[in-house]
Amino acid sequence: MSTPSSDPGSTPPTQGQQAAIIIPHYNDVVRLRTCLAALVPQIAALTQGDGPGPVDLVVIDNGSTQDLDPIRADFPQARFLSEPQKGAAPARNTGVRESTAPCLFFIDADCVPDPDWLKTALDLSGWDGIIGGRVDVFDETPPPRSGAEAFETVFAFPQEQYVTRKNFSVTANLLTTRKVFEDTGPFDGTVVEDSDWCQRAVARGWPIAYHPELGVGHPTRNDWSALRRKWKRTTAENYFAGGTDLVSRLRWALRAGAVLASAPLHIPRVLRHPALAAGERGPCIGVLIRLRVLRAGWMLRQAVFGERPLNT
Structure with missing residues (x-):
């Protein structure tokens, strides 16, 4: 301790x-x-x-x-x-x-x-x-x-x-x-x-x-690397929170598919957001899609190969 x-x-x-x-x-x-x-x-x-x-x-x-x-x-x-x-x-x-x-x-x-x-x-x-x-x-x-x-x-x-x-x-x-x-x-x-x-x-x-x-x-995190670090950590934390037995890992793999599918569903939310200027919506959508694809890949890899616990 x-x-x-x-x-x-x-x-x-x-x-x-x-x-x-x-x-x-x-x-x-x-x-x-x-x-x-x-x-x-x-x-x-x-x-x-x-x-x-x-x-x-x-x-x-x-x-x-x-x-x-x-x-x-x-x-x-x-x-x-x-x-x-x-x-x-x-x-x-x-x-x-x-x-x-x-x-x-x-x-x-x-x-x-x-x-x-x-x-x-x-x-x-x-x-x-x-x-x-x-x-x-x-x-x-x-x-x-x-x-x-x-x-x-x-x-x-x-x-x-x-x-x-x-x-x-x-x-x-x-x-x-x-x-x-x-x-x-x-x-x-x-x-x-x-x-x-x-x-x-x-x-x-x-x-x-x-x-x-x-x-x-x-x-706000002002660049891609900072945003990536945040979600890399959060994805690992959520993986362990859901359990690491076989059934939990199968559920995690299915959830990866849901994360990937959610990207286009959230595009209207970007387009309607009142705080964004017109020129900011396209880059936002690009980050949305890129991040959801990356998270789904991390989650599938965790489901198949596991991951080392955090803070060990």
Whole structure:
């Protein structure tokens, strides 16, 4: 088992805080800085006098090679921990274990919370269950959008559908309580950790709800290689989540066919999307078809040959 450690200058959690904000991080200092710059004023606005703030702001670094000293110096309000085991799931588990607040707020290092995100989260907190908030996407590059950016604009983070139809929230914007987390158990990094954890919690009887007033922004992946890496990882996680016995692998092969067939069915969605300019629709359709073909190929290969577990 990995042993987490406090980074130099980190302080222990303050007793009596209402919530812990858990942020896993790996080699994304620029975006982490933007995330913390959005959160710290919200914490300050809720802090009374010279007393402690209402939340424990915890960043868990996953072995970054980038220098974290400047961001530690600029954001003394945050506690920085280290988790040597690779993966956001072990990092999040460490953040929970090394904090004491009864409410747990999960957000990703590359997300930008709305100006009222923390106040909204605190207003919603104390409910033993799971809350998934809205996740909007934004571009970090000037227009026109690349095919990857256009694809993410149309298809990334349908959070309301995830919560209301599939009983999970992405961890980019998820609220829960320590009681629910301890009953459900830790995140599992060998599968799609957010859907697996939420569905385990729901199976144990904990309710889940969608609250669009709780909003964060997430950058679109701006090129094909970034989009490919995301879906390569997600395809592997979903393969293990479905089981690796013979029957499960046969089902996985059939699902590969469904993924391939879904590409033309989703073209009208691209053509109708109001956020895309006319010149962005063609590249988006190209990425849609290319990605579905690639995913189907990965899935068929997994069904036939298997795949090595993640984070091993």
